[in-house]
Amino acid sequence: MSTLKKPILTQDLTSDIRNYLGSEFEHVAVHSIEVADCAAALVERFGGDREAAKQAGLLHDISVVVPNEEKILLAQQLGIDICEEERQVPMLSHQKLSRYMAKELFRIEDSSVLSAIECHTTLKRNPSKMDQLVFLADKIKWDQGGEPPYLTKLESALNHSLEEASLVYIDYLLSNDILVIHPWLAQARTALIQQRRS
Ligand SMILES: [Fe+2]
Ligand SMILES: [Fe+2]
Incomplete structure (x- = not known):
């Protein structure tokens, strides 16, 4: 059973995260910084709190330090x-x-930062603008290497709205063989379709 290591906190969240993730998870630190920068760029475009978007991007995958086989027990x-x-x-x-x-x-x-971190993979019912900014930044700067297959479509949907862009990614996921459909993803999709209509 893993216990959570405590970070050393300074005034610089980026270096605190780099230190916390260490060399084992350096790739996650790099991805998180890219997501933070992308989320900040989306704030320039769509409005919102730049600092909050950066914090959420930096911390969204911090739980990578907990092995997958220990996650459920620890969460409980x-x-x-x-x-x-x-x-x-x-x-x-x-x-x-x-x-x-x-x-x-x-x-x-x-x-708003905690909410965006909590739903960065699935979104959730009635997602806020910040939830969507961080969700989309994580999909634009995905951690799988190469260019995401949905990127062109997602970027053109961003010219219309955050909601359209979020739906592009959710529909991409649903059209592929995902193992399970998280209830928050389904709830987000329903809410986004309603928002698009209204
Ligand atoms: Fe993630
Ligand atoms: Fe991520």
């Missing part, structure tokens, strides 16, 4: 609600664990 011990789909695919719980770590270990208090 920490009192985090886990759904059946997360039990089936434990990686899906990493967004909730990252939120916990951002709040309890990195002392993030801004609820």
Whole structure:
């Protein structure tokens, strides 16, 4: 059972995260910095709090330090609600664990930052602008190497709205063989379609 290592906190969140992730997870630190920069660029375009977007991007995958096979047990011990789909695919719980770590270990208090971290993989019912900015930044700067197959479509949808762009990614996911459909993803899709109509 892993216990969560405490970070050394300075005034510089980027270096705190680099130090915390260490050489083992340097690729995640690099990805997180790219997501933070992309989220900040999306704030320039769509409005919002630049600093909040950066913090959420930097911390969104911080729970990578917890091995997938330990995530569910740890989440339960920490009192985090886990759904059946997360039990089936434990990686899906990493967004909730990252939120916990951002709040309890990195002392993030801004609820908009914590919310965006918590749903960066699946979005959720009635996602906020910040939720979508961070979700989309994570998809634009994906961590799989090469260019994401949905990128061109997503970027052209961004010329219309955040909602359209979020739906492009969700529909891409649903058209591929994903292992389970997280309930938050389905709820987000319904809400985004309604927002698009209104
Ligand atoms: Fe993630
Ligand atoms: Fe990520």
